[in-house]
Amino acid sequence: MNSNKEIGTIGVLTSGGDAPGMNAAIRAVVRTALSKGLKVKGIMHGYAGLLNEEFIDMGMRSVSEIIQRGGTVLYTARCLEFKEMAGVIKAHEICEKNGIDGLVVIGGDGSFRGAQDLSNVGTPCIGIPGTIDNDIACSEYTIGYDTAMNTVVEMVDKLRDTANSHSRCSVVEVMGRRAGHIALNTGIACGAAVILVPEQDFDPERDLLARIRYAQECGKHHFIVMVAEGVGKAEEIAQIIRDNTGIDTRKTVLGHVQRGGSPTLRDRVVATQMGYHAVELLTQNIGNRVVAMKNGEIVDYEINEALSMKKGIETKLLEIAHCISI
Numbered sequence: 001m002n003s004n005k006e007i008g009t010i011g012v013l014t015s016g017g018d019a020p021g022m023n024a025a026i027r028a029v030v031r032t033a034l035s036k037g038l039k040v041k042g043i044m045h046g047y048a049g050l051l052n053e054e055f056i057d058m059g060m061r062s063v064s065e066i067i068q069r070g071g072t073v074l075y076t077a078r079c080l081e082f083k084e085m086a087g088v089i090k091a092h093e094i095c096e097k098n099g100i101d102g103l104v105v106i107g108g109d110g111s112f113r114g115a116q117d118l119s120n121v122g123t124p125c126i127g128i129p130g131t132i133d134n135d136i137a138c139s140e141y142t143i144g145y146d147t148a149m150n151t152v153v154e155m156v157d158k159l160r161d162t163a164n165s166h167s168r169c170s171v172v173e174v175m176g177r178r179a180g181h182i183a184l185n186t187g188i189a190c191g192a193a194v195i196l197v198p199e200q201d202f203d204p205e206r207d208l209l210a211r212i213r214y215a216q217e218c219g220k221h222h223f224i225v226m227v228a229e230g231v232g233k234a235e236e237i238a239q240i241i242r243d244n245t246g247i248d249t250r251k252t253v254l255g256h257v258q259r260g261g262s263p264t265l266r267d268r269v270v271a272t273q274m275g276y277h278a279v280e281l282l283t284q285n286i287g288n289r290v291v292a293m294k295n296g297e298i299v300d301y302e303i304n305e306a307l308s309m310k311k312g313i314e315t316k317l318l319e320i321a322h323c324i325s326i
């Protein structure tokens, strides 16, 4: 969608779950916009802050010392009011009243649905994928994914010491909502005997117990079972293992530790590239797009198209995991 109105001031907000690297993206958006002669309003607390007119004027120094920080300096929220059309229209009117000609939304798929609605009523929006889940179909990468996975690896390496010392099974539940990308990649990186992802049917005998028994036959006496939250609760998986194998089994739900911490190099660089790209689009009066990564390059898609795309699990990785996990 090309709007006829020239963009003079843009807004930037973060929405949905926070993700490491969101600050790097905010910094890139602000500095790129200012260097191209635009004004920038930071919107606090996502769409909720937009509806409450929580704005701050951003200057070059407003984003100093944030590239290395986790979380989001603009704060974030999940806002029910914005899911209703009345909320979206109110947000558009607020943008008009405050001279916000375009909006950069850093968030996940839910936030992009909101951005799509807002674009449709006349405020051009650009989405930047910021979620640890890597579940944005149009993009092979989302900001925060790398940091979250490195956190999981660090934590599970510690759990492994105890599982090994006690000859136990450690069932680890990781985030990802309905996607198994975090579980699959960290499962491989942590040498999990079993990786369970929601993209595959789960048969306890075939996918869990048979694999553990086989690993036992191969001489293994401790086990890591990596479970994506979309499959089920770690405690339920642990109980199945206890009941059927007698192995001393403990569960760990890693939880929000996965969302925090200083972003990795990858997240900082991708966030910076995506932030820059988002502003470039707005300066060309292009709205209603989602920034994405394709074959390592930064590209963009129309929001409707982006939201209609589907993304599967990396089947080759799953095949490799099945082959080498014992």
Ligand SMILES: Nc1ncnc2c1ncn2[C@@H]1O[C@H](COP(=O)(O)OP(=O)(O)O)[C@@H](O)[C@H]1O
Binding pocket: 015, 016, 017, 047, 077, 078, 079, 080, 081, 082, 083, 084, 107, 108, 109, 110, 111, 112, 113, 114, 115, 117, 130, 131
């Ligand atoms: N279908 C929708 N239509 C309009 N806005 C939505 C929709 N879904 C989510 N949103 C807005 O985006 C916010 C963030 O979405 P959520 O799914 O929680 O996180 P994420 O953007 O990280 O996936 C929601 O709180 C809501 O304000």
Ligand SMILES: O=P(O)(O)OC[C@H]1O[C@](O)(COP(=O)(O)O)[C@@H](O)[C@@H]1O
Binding pocket: 016, 017, 018, 108, 109, 130, 131, 132, 133, 175, 176, 177, 229, 259
């Ligand atoms: O922080 P909350 O509200 O408990 O939400 C937990 C969910 O948020 C996430 O951490 C991130 O999801 P989003 O990026 O879609 O917000 C999911 O992995 C998890 O299911």
Ligand SMILES: [Mg+2]
Binding pocket: 016, 108, 109, 110, 131, 133, 135, 177
């Ligand atoms: Mg999401």
